[in-house]
Structure formats: structure tokens, C-alpha cells
Amino acid sequence: MYVYVFAKTYKRDQDKKNAETAAAAAAAAALSAPPAAVAKHAEPAPPPKRVLPPLSEDEQRKVYKWMLEEKRKSKPRDAAEKSKINEEKALLKEIIRAESLPRLW
Structure with missing residues (x-):
């Protein structure tokens, strides 16, 4: 019809x-x-969840270095935001230089 x-x-x-x-x-x-x-x-069926393998320590270090580079590229709007970015960059540098890395997920 x-x-x-x-x-x-x-x-x-x-x-x-x-x-x-x-x-x-x-x-x-x-x-x-x-x-x-x-x-x-x-009711649509829920999509299956993908379980990814954990990142190796070398890959994690690359991710932290990428995060540090992105922080360096950012332009702060005021002094408070600049100090916050500097603290985050210092923390990332400590993590990268450490012998063992904290797990991302």
C-alpha cells in the first residue's frame, strides 16, 4: 500500500x-x-565495546611529550592562566623524566 x-x-x-x-x-x-x-x-542493539590493549611505556612517554608540546603552543589570556599552564608543563616534565610512568588508563 x-x-x-x-x-x-x-x-x-x-x-x-x-x-x-x-x-x-x-x-x-x-x-x-x-x-x-x-x-x-x-530498540537498537548497543554496539559492542572495543577493548584496546594497554599502551607500552614508550608509547605513553610519547603521549606525555605530545601533551607538553600542545601546552607550549597554547597562548594564555592572563597571568593566572599562564601560571596554571606553567604548573602543568612542569608536572608533565617531571612525569616524562621519571623512571616509571603512571598509567594513563
């Missing part, structure tokens, strides 16, 4: 058009499938 909906494209008729389209879609869905099948298709 085919349902044709003709509507004007005037802005004031948008609500009417949306209501007609929704009613036509609901009628078509009710006629084409039993109610039990409609309920099953309404």
Missing part, C-alpha cells in the same frame, strides 16, 4: 505537514508489520 502526502512548503504549514507525515508513517507501519515486530525494531 502506498501513501502519498502532498504539502505546501510555506513556513506556517510546517506543523501541519509534520503531523500528516507522522500520521501517514504510523499508519503505514501499523499496516505493514504486526505490533510485536514493531516493538522489536524500535
Whole structure:
């Protein structure tokens, strides 16, 4: 069964058009499938979670170095923000120079 909906494209008729389209879609869905099948298709299955392997210490060190480079590129707006960035850079430098690295995740 085919349902044709003709509507004007005037802005004031948008609500009417949306209501007609929704009613036509609901009628078509009710006629084409039993109610039990409609309920099953309404809930999409959750995507499977990807579990990535942990980063090696060398890769972690590269990530910390990249973070330090990004902090160096940032432009502070005032003195408080500049001091905060300097503290974060100092912390990153300590982490990079340490013998063992803290785990990222």
C-alpha cells in the first residue's frame, strides 16, 4: 500500500505537514508489520565495546611529550592562566623524566 502526502512548503504549514507525515508513517507501519515486530525494531542493539590493549611505556612517554608540546603552543589570556599552564608543563616534565610512568588508563 502506498501513501502519498502532498504539502505546501510555506513556513506556517510546517506543523501541519509534520503531523500528516507522522500520521501517514504510523499508519503505514501499523499496516505493514504486526505490533510485536514493531516493538522489536524500535530498540537498537548497543554496539559492542572495543577493548584496546594497554599502551607500552614508550608509547605513553610519547603521549606525555605530545601533551607538553600542545601546552607550549597554547597562548594564555592572563597571568593566572599562564601560571596554571606553567604548573602543568612542569608536572608533565617531571612525569616524562621519571623512571616509571603512571598509567594513563
